[in-house]
Amino acid sequence: MEDLLKLENQICFPAYAFSRNLTNLYRPLLAELDITYPQYLVLMVLWEHKQQTVNQLGEKLYLDTGTLTPLLKRMEQKGIVSRIRSKQDERIVMISLTTSGIQLKERAKHIPLELLKCTNMSIDELLQLKALLNKVLSK
Structure with a gap:
């Protein structure tokens, strides 16, 4: 039982360290x-789906509204997204891209390939890792 508490035997630690390194x-x-x-x-969600509610974004990004709302407010202040309350239900906030947010897509196109260059993994290895991570996240 003692070996289960060694850091080297944990799955959470390499997942955490990998996530931090990737974000860096x-x-x-x-x-x-x-x-x-x-x-x-x-x-990325809005480039694909154009408009989402805060709840839809939260589901796709695994973020709660308490985390997402301040993030979206900052994005609105930067002029990247607009937040509009639904006329049918004031509790629902619709998020969509502004012209600036749409234009950022062109400037961001190089990012996935640049990131790939920074890893020492093949595309196939990264796709396998992604599939495994998605399997874990799907519960």
Whole structure:
């Protein structure tokens, strides 16, 4: 039982360390766009889906509204997204891209390939890792 508590036997630690390292690789690339990693995630969802409610974004990004709302407010202040309350239900806030947010997509196109260069993994290995992580996240 004692061996179960060794750091080297934990799955959480390499997952945590990998996540931190990956986020750190993104940092200089995203700094050029003046956005953070969580903002980049929101943008990727909106580039694909155009408009989402706060709850829809939260589901896709595994973030609660308490985390997402201040993030979206900062993005709105930067002029990247707009937040509009639904006329049918004031509790629902619709998030969509502004022209600036749409234009960021072109400036961000190089990021995935730049990140790939920073890893010492093949595309196939990264796809396998992604599949395994998605399996764990799907519960």
